[in-house]
Amino acid sequence: MKKQEYFEELLTYLPQISSEDREQIYTYYDELICDGMEAGRTEEEMLAQFGSPQQLAERLQEEWELQSMPALSPVPAQIRGSELVCSFLPDVKRIPYAQITTDCCHIRIIPTENSQLTISYPKSLEQYAAYSESQKGIFFSLKRRRSPFSLFGRRSGNILIEVPKGFLAHLKVHSQNGGITMEDQVIEKVSLSASNGSIRVLSLTGKELELSSSNASIAVENSAFVSGTARTSNGSIRILDTIAKTFQVRTSNGSITFSNVKCQEQTLITSNAKISIAKGQCDTCVCTTSNGSISVEQLQGNNLTFTSSNGSIRGTLTGKAEEYSISCHTSNGSCTPAAVSRPDANKQLSARTSNASIRLEFNA
Numbered sequence: 001m002k003k004q005e006y007f008e009e010l011l012t013y014l015p016q017i018s019s020e021d022r023e024q025i026y027t028y029y030d031e032l033i034c035d036g037m038e039a040g041r042t043e044e045e046m047l048a049q050f051g052s053p054q055q056l057a058e059r060l061q062e063e064w065e066l067q068s069m070p071a072l073s074p075v076p077a078q079i080r081g082s083e084l085v086c087s088f089l090p091d092v093k094r095i096p097y098a099q100i101t102t103d104c105c106h107i108r109i110i111p112t113e114n115s116q117l118t119i120s121y122p123k124s125l126e127q128y129a130a131y132s133e134s135q136k137g138i139f140f141s142l143k144r145r146r147s148p149f150s151l152f153g154r155r156s157g158n159i160l161i162e163v164p165k166g167f168l169a170h171l172k173v174h175s176q177n178g179g180i181t182m183e184d185q186v187i188e189k190v191s192l193s194a195s196n197g198s199i200r201v202l203s204l205t206g207k208e209l210e211l212s213s214s215n216a217s218i219a220v221e222n223s224a225f226v227s228g229t230a231r232t233s234n235g236s237i238r239i240l241d242t243i244a245k246t247f248q249v250r251t252s253n254g255s256i257t258f259s260n261v262k263c264q265e266q267t268l269i270t271s272n273a274k275i276s277i278a279k280g281q282c283d284t285c286v287c288t289t290s291n292g293s294i295s296v297e298q299l300q301g302n303n304l305t306f307t308s309s310n311g312s313i314r315g316t317l318t319g320k321a322e323e324y325s326i327s328c329h330t331s332n333g334s335c336t337p338a339a340v341s342r343p344d345a346n347k348q349l350s351a352r353t354s355n356a357s358i359r360l361e362f363n364a
Contacts, residue, residue: 007026010025014060052233079123084122087117095117096136097168098168100173105178108158108160108161110160171190174192178196178197195214199213201220205224209225211229214235217232219237231251239258246266253271262280263281264284265282265283266280271290282300282302283301289307296317298363301317302346305348318364319362321337324340325349336359
């Protein structure tokens with residue numbers, strides 16, 4: 001995708017912004033691209049660093065949301081060694097919303113037995129910390145920049161967020177130039193986004209999970225939720241030992257791995273990389289890749305769709321071949337099983353690729 005096409009698509013995801021903001025966005029990122037090309041990088045490489053147009057639009061929206069927060073004040077904090085610690089004690093049983101944003105730190109979220117939500121951060125960043133607290137929620141910001149279009153920078157430390165069980169209904173965290181790690185949380189809705197940093201979620205229980213990253217990986221382990229999305233660019237996505245009703249994952253130039261995942265509906269999309277599923281259970285599974293293979297092992301499902309170009313489709317399915325209506329096609333390769341139309345079948349299997357073989361076997 002060329003620069004002009006990229007920005008035209010970007011603006012379709014930002015229909016509400018003014019012409020002045022449009023010009024500012026274009027000027028800022030055009031200068032970054034020119035600087036990168038002067039340093040020997042290509043236009044395509046620079047655009048890939050921003051993520052897809054949709055991902056960049058989502059990050060810009062998050063920056064604007066931060067600017068529209070209630071007025072932020074200096075953080076009242078206590079000194080603990082080289083750190084500052086601030087605590088929030090709710091006036092009600094549960095805070096409906098908490099948003100934590102930084103442009104220079106890795107963020108770690110852990111449980112605590114205390115009754116307060118606690119945020120610890122480097123004392124050297126004291127002048128950049130600000131917060132707001134009301135019945136609507138808690139807002140905490142640790143940002144060195146003021147421009148909503150800044151993307152690159154240097155990491156300067158770590159933020160530790162300690163969350164009491166049942167304290168929050170919705171936690172929204174954004175780290176620019178850093179990653180996010182979350183462990184052992186029970187929260188109805190979790191929204192984590194990072195640029196130039198990885199996201200790892202371990203042992204989450206909730207209703208909704210939203211994960212977004214660029215130029216880094218996403219991993220979810222030992223978790224359970226109703227609906228989930230995970231999107232990144234130039235990074236892999238790994239989902240292990242997880243239960244969900246619906247899960248949509250998408251990446252570019254990165255592999256997707258699902259292992260021991262139970263999901264009613266799952267959609268896995270990547271480009272230039274492999275999709276692997278092992279010991280999975282689902283009703284509907286859609287896997288799409290280009291220039292990558294698809295590998296399945298002991299996958300149990302009713303509606304299975306595998307699509308690749310220039311990549312093989314191989315593995316084992318749990319069940320009997322005669323239970324499925326099968327559509328199977330490749331060009332320039334062998335194909336097993338053969339296509340069989342069974343109009344009365346309750347299960348569907350579709351496998352398509354080009355310039356590679358298909359070999360799917362059934363184990364009852």
